[in-house]
Amino acid sequence: METQLKTFVNGAVNYFETVAGRSAEVGMPYLKDTEKDDFLLDCAAVIGISGSYRGCVYYSASRQMLEALMKLSGEDYGAPDLALDFVGEIANTIAGNAQRDLGAGFLISVPVVIQGISTVRLPREIPHFIIPIKWQNYKSYIVIAISSK
């Protein structure tokens, strides 16, 4: 699992460096506490994983962070839907980039985006690893819940 987590950490670092031109601090991944959902922020996207793996990749961020990141990338259109579209794109890119290390059998779905803090039904039988990301004093989280078949 360590190698797989490293892949997602590298993907997140590369994403912020490329799009924002400013590095993000990626924290130590930790196993999700079954009782706590402190990784839930107001915009999120879930990518379903299939093929030689199963599970999902989940990315959660605050609307403020997404709007700040969009502005830095040159996007100044403030439509609410665009932040949701953007969170889906971040999840899609980080999950898709993991294919390089996890192989062509790591298949990703189109993102399902979620607005507002709500409980997410993630697969219970797979451990969930949370990767905290801090960018410009904003927190966001990648949740990795995958297992190989």
Add this chain to the structure above:
Amino acid sequence: MKLLIVDDSNFIRRAIERHAESFQIKEIRTANTGKAALRTLNEFAPDLITMDITMPEMDGLTCVEAIRRVNTTSRILVISALSDRSMAVEALKRGANGFLLKPFNEESLREAVVDVLED
């Protein structure tokens, strides 16, 4: 220069459009699915098409193949987050002229566009 941007993400369509305007590409159309792209091509002949892979209804690789049955002149740049090498090879096999890995910025997009147009 005419450009057709095919991507299901509004954020990405807008980002490519913004960068393309800075490359002096003036006539730009967008499509949010592969099927919408095929419909657009009935009335618009782009010099360049940027194509996402993971899209609902029709994926980008199937769309590239469908475009090549009727259009051999437009240059096609596939832009995707799917990073396994086989994905780029498959895109080229289906008729694309280049492959750009997401995430991209203005500089990497410009280089990829120049490569595809000059190739």
